[in-house]
Amino acid sequence: xxxxxDEIRQEVSKILADLPGPVRLVMFTQEFECEYCTETxxxxxxxxxxxxxxxxxxxxxxxDRAKAEELGIDKIPAIAVIGAQDYGVRFYGIPSGYEFAxxxxxxQSVAAGKPELSDATLRVVAGxxxxxxxxxxxTPTCPYCPQAVMLAHQLAIASPLIxxxxxxxxxxxxxxxxxxxxxxxxxxxxETVHIEGAAPESHVVAKLQEALKA
Amino acid sequence: MLDFKLAPSQPEARPSDEVYDLIILGGGPAGLTAAxxxxxxxxxxxxxxxxxxxGQPANTDMVENFPGFPEGIDGPDLARRFVAQAERFGxxxxxxxxxxxxxxxxxxxVRTDMATYRAHTLIIAMGAVPRRLGVPGEDRFFGRGxxxxxxxxxxxxxxxxxxVVGGGDSAVTEALYLTRFAREVILVxxxxxxxxxxxxxxxxxxxxxxxxxxxxAVEEILGDKTVTGxxxxxxxxxxxxxxxxxxxxxxxxxxxxTELFRGQLELDxxxxxxxxxxxxTSVPGVYAxxxxxxxxxxxxxxxxxxxxxxxxxxxxYLEMYPQNNQEQQ
Numbered sequence: 001x002x003x004x005x006d007e008i009r010q011e012v013s014k015i016l017a018d019l020p021g022p023v024r025l026v027m028f029t030q031e032f033e034c035e036y037c038t039e040t041x042x043x044x045x046x047x048x049x050x051x052x053x054x055x056x057x058x059x060x061x062x063x064d065r066a067k068a069e070e071l072g073i074d075k076i077p078a079i080a081v082i083g084a085q086d087y088g089v090r091f092y093g094i095p096s097g098y099e100f101a102x103x104x105x106x107x108q109s110v111a112a113g114k115p116e117l118s119d120a121t122l123r124v125v126a127g128x129x130x131x132x133x134x135x136x137x138x139t140p141t142c143p144y145c146p147q148a149v150m151l152a153h154q155l156a157i158a159s160p161l162i163x164x165x166x167x168x169x170x171x172x173x174x175x176x177x178x179x180x181x182x183x184x185x186x187x188x189x190x191e192t193v194h195i196e197g198a199a200p201e202s203h204v205v206a207k208l209q210e211a212l213k214a
Numbered sequence: 215m216l217d218f219k220l221a222p223s224q225p226e227a228r229p230s231d232e233v234y235d236l237i238i239l240g241g242g243p244a245g246l247t248a249a250x251x252x253x254x255x256x257x258x259x260x261x262x263x264x265x266x267x268x269g270q271p272a273n274t275d276m277v278e279n280f281p282g283f284p285e286g287i288d289g290p291d292l293a294r295r296f297v298a299q300a301e302r303f304g305x306x307x308x309x310x311x312x313x314x315x316x317x318x319x320x321x322x323x324v325r326t327d328m329a330t331y332r333a334h335t336l337i338i339a340m341g342a343v344p345r346r347l348g349v350p351g352e353d354r355f356f357g358r359g360x361x362x363x364x365x366x367x368x369x370x371x372x373x374x375x376x377x378v379v380g381g382g383d384s385a386v387t388e389a390l391y392l393t394r395f396a397r398e399v400i401l402v403x404x405x406x407x408x409x410x411x412x413x414x415x416x417x418x419x420x421x422x423x424x425x426x427x428x429x430x431a432v433e434e435i436l437g438d439k440t441v442t443g444x445x446x447x448x449x450x451x452x453x454x455x456x457x458x459x460x461x462x463x464x465x466x467x468x469x470x471x472t473e474l475f476r477g478q479l480e481l482d483x484x485x486x487x488x489x490x491x492x493x494x495t496s497v498p499g500v501y502a503x504x505x506x507x508x509x510x511x512x513x514x515x516x517x518x519x520x521x522x523x524x525x526x527x528x529x530x531y532l533e534m535y536p537q538n539n540q541e542q543q
Contacts, residue, residue: 004218011220039216055476094216098290101221118328141289142366143273145467146221147309182440182461183357183367196357198265200311200327 002061003039004046015104016051018113026080028073030061035169040077040094049109054107072163079103083110088156093168097140102149102166109150115158121205125158130151130212134164137176147198148185149160155208192214215282219290222297224265224499227501232319234260236386236528237333239312242269242370243514245339246505247521248528255529260333261300261307262326268293268503269341271514274367280514292301299509312340317497318479335499337524338475339485341466342512343378345526350462351435359441360462365390367461370396374460377402379432386410392463393423402427402446402456427457435462470506484509493524499525 004012027044029037041058050058059067061076071080072090079091081103087110089128095103103214106132115122134152152164169176169184179188187195187204189211222241236252238245241263243258266272274289283292303306310326321332344362347351351358361367365379368391376396378389381403387410392399401418406428408415418424430446433454437443441509443458472479480488480496486509487495487502495502501524504517 009217021493089351096216097220114263139369182370183361
């Protein structure tokens with residue numbers, strides 16, 4: 001049984017037509033697949049089928065440890081969305097529901113390799129000297145969450161020092177507890193700075209600067 | 215059980231130095247219908263799409279009262295179609311947040327989070343946002359125990375106790391949604407009966423996880439690091455009491471997003487932009503459509519209708535003042 005029905009499949013084919021560059025969907029699962037590992041793998045394979053510029057690579061989190069470490073993957077299911085280079089765009093947990101839009105947008109964005117951000121944001125990002133890790137906690141039923149995820153991923157594309165994860169809170173309840181997630185989207189920058197809700201770009205950039213000063 | 219929703223395409227940033235014939239503030243049903251009409255009239259148009267492209271339908275499970283979809287249509291799908299249809303007719307869309315306007319100069323100035331734009335005419339269609347209680351503790355805990363989105367945050371209250379504030383359709387349907395996760399859902403309402411549609415009321419009263427606290431208003435959200443409960447006042451007896459809860463969901467209706475326009479446009483006593491039958495506001499060349507100017511109906515199809523009227527009026531206005539329209543192009 002395919003996950004994507006015919007109608008969605010057709011729409012996705014249209015959305016992914018004319019990708020400006022190649023995209024690798026590097027997915028990590030394991031032999032005894034975790035909750036949603038099976039579906040995440042299947043989703044990656046089904047999406048890859050819809051464009052000849054997308055390839056799916058499936059790795060085992062245990063057996064292919066070196067590969068996981070190389071890409072900084074620390075939990076599964078995980079997808080690294082990689083374009084001409086690895087921009088640090090990650091999805092932890094299945095990008096279903098509203099997050100499917102974030103996933104498609106990430107594919108389009110890494111294929112283009114050009115961040116959709118304002119000049120003011122790009123200037124700030126260009127001046128970053130330290131690594132930045134952005135985690136955006138979401139649920140698949142949250143209509144406001146993709147905006148936060150997409151913005152984080154754009155920042156990752158804009159700077160080699162920024163990596164950005166979508167983290168599906170229901171699949172990683174221990175992380176939801178650790179980061180005190182009681183509402184989504186909740187963005188955590190470098191473990192210290194938090195943003196509640198889908199904030200405007202300038203607000204997220206200000207928080208990013210705050211995290212860098214800490 | 216897994217579903218995969220498609221979203222409206224992500225609008226790209228536009229250069230801000232050109233003067234548009236029309237800027238539409240808001241990318242919901244009213245703004246996008248206006249955009250479709252403006253695009254077809256070949257009016258040089260920019261749409262500033264807010265935080266939820268497609269507007270409130272993007273946050274609605276199933277829309278059953280929009281004509282042309284006898285089986286109903288998935289809200290996000292409808293939102294995506296609105297955006298696609300507007301784009302088809304050549305209008306520019308940007309994803310940004312409007313932070314201010316200056317209606318005292320011509321062309322009008324629209325400031326957003328990331329840019330400044332100018333236009334000869336405006337259609338304001340920024341809709342309505344969930345009303346807040348305005349009580350102590352609410353701001354501090356918003357996103358951390360206080361929520362206005364049960365579908366977003368319900369999962370975090372598995373086996374917990376939550377309070378829902380309100381008595382209308384949203385309050386009751388979202389309370390019912392929360393019973394899937396929570397151990398107990400306590401609905402606090404100012405009156406002694408619900409305003410919600412009868413079918414929702416029947417479902418709520420039949421649900422064993424639901425409890426009702428009548429004639430009561432929440433006065434404070436309590437807690438130190440996390441929410442521990444709410445203090446409520448009984449409006450009949452004046453007595454206050456504490457209801458223990460791990461989370462609070464607020465559904466007390468919507469309010470128009472008009473703070474930016476206060477002092478520049480005539481607003482009614484509830485903050486809605488005052489418009490006439492042609493969607494004209496108190497400033498010539500500035501029109502308003504949708505929920506931001508509709509204290510009565512706030513329906514998708516009405517919002518779309520007023521958006522169409524506003525765009526047709528903009529077309530007439532630009533024809534009447536061609537000098538405005540052409541000198542900058």
